[in-house]
Amino acid sequence: MDTNTDSKAQPKSSIKAVTVFCGSSSGRHPEYLESAKRLGAILASRNIHLVYGGGAIGLMGEIAKSTIENGGQVLGIIPEAMKNVEGSGRESIPGVSEIVVKSMHERKQLLNHHCSAFIAMPGGYGTFDELFEVITWAQLNIHRKPIALLNTRGYFDHLVAMVDNSVTEGFVRPEGRNLLIVERDPEQLLAKMEGYEVPRTAQYG
Amino acid sequence: MDTNTDSKAQPKSSIKAVTVFCGSSSGRHPEYLESAKRLGAILASRNIHLVYGGGAIGLMGEIAKSTIENGGQVLGIIPEAMKNVEGSGRESIPGVSEIVVKSMHERKQLLNHHCSAFIAMPGGYGTFDELFEVITWAQLNIHRKPIALLNTRGYFDHLVAMVDNSVTEGFVRPEGRNLLIVERDPEQLLAKMEGYEVPRTAQYG
Numbered sequence A, B: 001m002d003t004n005t006d007s008k009a010q011p012k013s014s015i016k017a018v019t020v021f022c023g024s025s026s027g028r029h030p031e032y033l034e035s036a037k038r039l040g041a042i043l044a045s046r047n048i049h050l051v052y053g054g055g056a057i058g059l060m061g062e063i064a065k066s067t068i069e070n071g072g073q074v075l076g077i078i079p080e081a082m083k084n085v086e087g088s089g090r091e092s093i094p095g096v097s098e099i100v101v102k103s104m105h106e107r108k109q110l111l112n113h114h115c116s117a118f119i120a121m122p123g124g125y126g127t128f129d130e131l132f133e134v135i136t137w138a139q140l141n142i143h144r145k146p147i148a149l150l151n152t153r154g155y156f157d158h159l160v161a162m163v164d165n166s167v168t169e170g171f172v173r174p175e176g177r178n179l180l181i182v183e184r185d186p187e188q189l190l191a192k193m194e195g196y197e198v199p200r201t202a203q204y205g
């Protein structure tokens, strides 16, 4: 597959591996699953490895399956205790490499260690938790990796409004707002992430 | 002391210690500092211990000072590495007990271990991170402690809209929404938290 319309060779991405945070449910609109499927295909076509929480269901399962089906590489990082919850029956997705970890904390550490960028797709509290943690780490200069929101159906509009309000009210610095790359289209999202310079920010809030 | 409202004595709270997440900045409106000050006074008056991240500045410093000034007990839990960042000069607040920890992760564990309820006040990314982590833990049945948002100046209105949208779109279960107690007034917030039954929820999203 070719993702670049005016070049003949597939551009090699500056991003080697991306950690995707997303729901273990599928959402109420087919657009969510389609978006996960499409992002998986794009990652595979650019030879960007997918790193994720390791589930076989919902958006998590869909993006992993799509990446594999399109010839890409997937690493799932799943805590022992959750193997039977998120996987429900725990059919591993064929082709997915797995690391089983002892705790949620170890999972978060490895999800950070094994990637060069983060993408959040729609998800629940767990997704918001993972997302705000890596934003906080960026703010503390623990990592300099781009953080992007795949804004399918405007799912993250309220989150962006919340962060904008935090800036207005004086709890997040304006450069902290710039830590977030937000796009509805996965191609455009990745294009913005390539070579993105993460702004340095002082700790605040 | 008695928990009944029709008693004359100051009601003893069913909550022994509350962990408060909030900004290390003060916000752009005096209402934020006033709200922190008032919450500290109320905690002291009810003999509820304050547990917090240990800073001396911003809302964090204000609530700690107010709790101490009003005769209450305060426990600050601060990572070694942040002692010089959040405290800026690191004047400890006289009267605050301190635990110095090795990592952000250990801090989060102790902030959970030492409390029987959580309150989020306005803050930045760090506050959102801490808040969504304890919500996620409640959803995973790791704890059964009430989680409340002190909604000063409607600061959390966007967050509530975000969570409502997550329910509508199928990424958070309706009972997951009920994990959050939201009030603008600290007295009313605490009244709602007393004896609150945290709904059991299946893991989702």
Ligand SMILES: [Mg+2]
Binding pocket: A129, A130, A132, A133, B129, B130, B132, B133
């Ligand atoms: Mg977190």
